[in-house]
Amino acid sequence: MPNHRLRQPLLRSVVHCSDFSPGSHTAFAHALKAALTAKAKLSILHVADDMEANWTEFPGVRNILERWELLPRNSPRSAVPELGINVRKLTIQHKDPVKSVVEWLEHHPTDLLVLATQQDNNRVFWMSRSVAKPITRKSRLMTLLIPKGIMGFVSKQDGAVSLKHIVIPVAADPNPQPAIQAAARLVQQLNCPSGRFTVLHVGENGQMPTVRFPSVPGWSWTKVTEDGDISKIILKTVKDHKADLLIMTTAGRRGFLDALRGSQTEQVLRKASCPVLTIPAGGWMASLLETETDGDT
Secondary structure (H helix, E strand, O other): OOOOOOOOOOOOEEEEEEOOOHHHHHHHHHHHHHHHHHOOEEEEEEEEOOOOOOHHHOOOHHHHHHHOOOOOOOOOHHHOHHHOOEEEEEEEEOOOHHHHHHHHHHOOOOOEEEEEEOOHHHOOHHHOOOOOOOOOOOOOOEEEEEEOOOOOOEOOOOOOEOOOEEEEEEOOOOOOHHHHHHHHHHHHHOOOOOEEEEEEEEOOOOOOOOOOEOOOOOEEEEEEEEOOOHHHHHHHHHHHOOOOEEEEEEOOOOOHHHHHOOHHHHHHHHHOOOOEEEEEOOOHHHHHHHOOOOOEO
């Protein structure tokens, strides 16, 4: 494969929605790491029934950065922007967290949304509520979801990244190339020295769509074809290979919640044993990623 140089980080704005639960703390570590890596703006949203937010419940960004040894102990607040990120904490008053977050996102450009998901009772929390009105602006956000009880690939304790195996399901529709490119970008930006990408096609042999693989030093690309139920095969592959991350291109024809409500994606999220990164096709992020495909087939 030719040596394909990936461009600078695409992320300018990362948003994390928190309910201050342990799962949200794990998701926040991933959001913070993403913002630090890309030197992006990080917004932490908390939805409450009233505006009496207890600000001490928000993640202590400076404390975490000190624990990660990115800042010296007892650093002033002004030290955080010196790392290249701008952090803001916001409380939104609303009875319906999903609707309130959607409305906020409609007015604030966001490149990556990071959520903790609730898988109790065979449901995913962020997909268990209907949105009261159509999402007219069609945000189509790239979203990283961290299932409850999953530690993910970013350590809350020291910020270390443990990312060695990424599974990428591919199909003719939607175009899988953005997911391929996102995977390559991610491991390079996070300085992951070695690992394996498994490109999974569920269907007949010889029917895997044509994709181009960027050259990533220390990382290998493996093609796998399995026949059977799509969501079951994806989940089995993730479990059997002990994947650290699943990256999927989703239909993305409506807003981010509608994109995630696609039947196959939701079934995977209900039982995923690792974080899931979804990239809605037709969104601007997918379009940008598609322009970087100079690798081999």
